[in-house]
Amino acid sequence: MKHENKVFFLIDVNNMYVSCERVFDPSLNNKPVIVLSNNDGCAVARSNESKALGIKMGVPLFQIKDIVKQHNVIVLSSNYAMYAEMSRRFHKILASHVTGEEVEPYSIDECFVDFTAYEKHFDLEKVGQEMRQQIWKWLGLPVCVGIGRSKTESKIANHIAKKNPGFNSVCDLVSMDPCNKEYYFAQIDASEVWGVGRKHSKKLQSMGINTVLDLACAEPREMQKKFSIVMARTIYELQGISCIEIEHTPPSKKQIVASRSFGGRVTELTDLKEAISMYAQDACKRLRDEELLCGCMIAFVQSNPFDPNVPFYNKSITGSFSEPTDCAIDFVKAATRMLNDIYKEGIKYKKCGVVLTCLEPKSGHTYDLLTDFAHIEKKEYLMKAMDGIHSKFGKKKISVGPCFVPNRNWSMSRDKLSRNPFKWGELLKIYN
Amino acid sequence: MSDIVPSIIEIKHYLNQSIVLADVISIKLIIPSTQMLIPYALEKINAGFPSPAQDYIDKALDMNEHLIKNETATFIVKVASLSMLNAGIDIDDELIVDRSLDAKHGDIVVALIDNDFTVKRLMIDEKGQWLKAENPDYKNIYLQEGQELIIWGVVTCIIKMIRNKS
Numbered sequence: 001m002k003h004e005n006k007v008f009f010l011i012d013v014n015n016m017y018v019s020c021e022r023v024f025d026p027s028l029n030n031k032p033v034i035v036l037s038n039n040d041g042c043a044v045a046r047s048n049e050s051k052a053l054g055i056k057m058g059v060p061l062f063q064i065k066d067i068v069k070q071h072n073v074i075v076l077s078s079n080y081a082m083y084a085e086m087s088r089r090f091h092k093i094l095a096s097h098v099t100g101e102e103v104e105p106y107s108i109d110e111c112f113v114d115f116t117a118y119e120k121h122f123d124l125e126k127v128g129q130e131m132r133q134q135i136w137k138w139l140g141l142p143v144c145v146g147i148g149r150s151k152t153e154s155k156i157a158n159h160i161a162k163k164n165p166g167f168n169s170v171c172d173l174v175s176m177d178p179c180n181k182e183y184y185f186a187q188i189d190a191s192e193v194w195g196v197g198r199k200h201s202k203k204l205q206s207m208g209i210n211t212v213l214d215l216a217c218a219e220p221r222e223m224q225k226k227f228s229i230v231m232a233r234t235i236y237e238l239q240g241i242s243c244i245e246i247e248h249t250p251p252s253k254k255q256i257v258a259s260r261s262f263g264g265r266v267t268e269l270t271d272l273k274e275a276i277s278m279y280a281q282d283a284c285k286r287l288r289d290e291e292l293l294c295g296c297m298i299a300f301v302q303s304n305p306f307d308p309n310v311p312f313y314n315k316s317i318t319g320s321f322s323e324p325t326d327c328a329i330d331f332v333k334a335a336t337r338m339l340n341d342i343y344k345e346g347i348k349y350k351k352c353g354v355v356l357t358c359l360e361p362k363s364g365h366t367y368d369l370l371t372d373f374a375h376i377e378k379k380e381y382l383m384k385a386m387d388g389i390h391s392k393f394g395k396k397k398i399s400v401g402p403c404f405v406p407n408r409n410w411s412m413s414r415d416k417l418s419r420n421p422f423k424w425g426e427l428l429k430i431y432n
Numbered sequence: 433m434s435d436i437v438p439s440i441i442e443i444k445h446y447l448n449q450s451i452v453l454a455d456v457i458s459i460k461l462i463i464p465s466t467q468m469l470i471p472y473a474l475e476k477i478n479a480g481f482p483s484p485a486q487d488y489i490d491k492a493l494d495m496n497e498h499l500i501k502n503e504t505a506t507f508i509v510k511v512a513s514l515s516m517l518n519a520g521i522d523i524d525d526e527l528i529v530d531r532s533l534d535a536k537h538g539d540i541v542v543a544l545i546d547n548d549f550t551v552k553r554l555m556i557d558e559k560g561q562w563l564k565a566e567n568p569d570y571k572n573i574y575l576q577e578g579q580e581l582i583i584w585g586v587v588t589c590i591i592k593m594i595r596n597k598s
Contacts, residue, residue: 026547089504138505138532427510427526430542432550
């Protein structure tokens with residue numbers, strides 16, 4: 001479906017994780033700050049001050065040790081529970097501007113709003129500024145707003161608002177003079193376009209398409225032959241013709257991944273088994289929340305890919321269940337058994353995990369004739385009891401195996417974890 | 433559901449008591465949660481008897497609804513200072529802070545001065561904005577040259593636990 005008169009907003013929190021940390025710890029303001037991935041491996045969020053020091057997205061901490069030391073960069077562990085709550089509020093505020101059908105929380109820090117129905121009654125740029133100020137006042141989070149005739153255009157508008165301070169964080173391509181629009185499009189690399197990325201940019205370059213403007217001027221049908229329908233759609237979108245609608249219900253999950261890096265190096269099989277049994281149970285919890293059954297499980301182990309002294313060890317194994325299941329005991333049993341086959345002595349393991357695939361809705365599953373229903377029912381009662389204990393007393397009160405006993409050899413290291421101000425025991429404290 | 437069951441027993445108990453205190457007008461079921469759950473299972477068990485819960489469910493008090501007007505903009509902070517003692521704010525009290533409100537003269541606010549948190553009463557007069565401590569042992573805060581006062585949020589409520597303060 002193509003529409004020429006749509007209006008989309010893309011609202012995006014600047015440096016989300018760092019900005020969240022600053023709300024509850026203002027001493028971080030105006031200082032170079034980075035937030036590390038799970039287990040303090042890589043920088044996954046950077047303040048503008050850190051970006052200015054040349055710290056790249058996703059860079060492992062050990063590679064920037066010197067910069068961190070020299071410039072007193074503040075290094076924090078990621079506090080996902082807190083970011084998730086701030087994200088929920090961010091999306092809720094935006095949803096209050098339109099109906100539920102017209103918002104799409106695109107990621108933890110990005111949200112599309114379809115504003116088509118209200119265009120005539122509002123000054124779009126003013127609405128963008130109001131949203132920005134509201135989120136700043138209510139949550140303390142800085143955002144940029146991009147406004148365009150398509151989702152792709154609103155993404156580019158957001159990019160323009162971020163890179164050009166003159167826009168005061170809101171860029172409205174709908175009302176922008178076409179000459180100005182061309183000027184900005186000509187400055188942005190085509191690889192910045194939503195859905196294009198680095199993968200296609202080489203091929204585009206070879207065709208003389210370097211900037212967003214070049215791409216927007218390309219002939220969609222010709223490009224469809226050379227690339228795909230997706231590329232053609234992207235070009236229409238850049239021309240202000242909307243082809244991608246707001247998505248309301250995310251398609252049901254194709255797979256569930258539960259894995260994490262270890263705090264220290266792990267070498268023993270028993271430690272790995274403990275860890276993988278916890279990830280299997282995490283994955284099971286998510287599976288049950290989505291009311292799915294799993295037919296197939298992949299278990300994997302890895303050594304540290306950044307260690308130049310030893311070869312990278314990365315092994316995985318797949319196993320399928322005779323009957324699709326959502327029982328934690330099945331997953332733990334399978335994961336620990338599969339681990340025996342991929343474990344090798346003498347390796348310093350950095351990470352392990354499980355992937356659940358072949359997922360199907362629990363309600364839609366047809367059991368075969370030979371199914372032992374009494375057994376399935378028994379397992380379901382057990383799982384229901386476990387779920388009940390988890391929701392009433394907390395996740396760590398009961399488990400299969402010893403994985404929640406504190407301070408295991410493999411526990412995550414989050415040295416620089418901030419408090420979670422949304423928990424009674426960790427509220428923000430005011431000393432003055 | 434399971435949370436409500438014991439309350440029902442309590443209500444029965446209350447109903448049987450004659451109320452003597454003049455200032456107690458009514459006793460209502462308090463569910464300190466925004467999720468009001470209707471005890472279906474309970475009614476099944478009581479089949480044949482009118483459920484005493486039915487009359488009371490819609491009178492349930494929701495503490496969140498009572499204390500928090502704008503959930504998305506509300507934060508709870510803990511006090512570790514005696515500077516507002518005479519305004520009733522003691523150490524370990526929790527404050528409900530609504531960031532969506534515009535701070536007015538006389539409001540108790542959580543504010544930032546030089547990126548440090550403080551809780552004080554906001555005063556707006558001919559001297560401009562300043563922060564008043566509600567304890568003679570503490571100094572008021574007047575802005576120095578180049579200092580900026582940032583209102584972090586307006587305090588709307590004090591949660592004071594008066595028993596088992598541990």
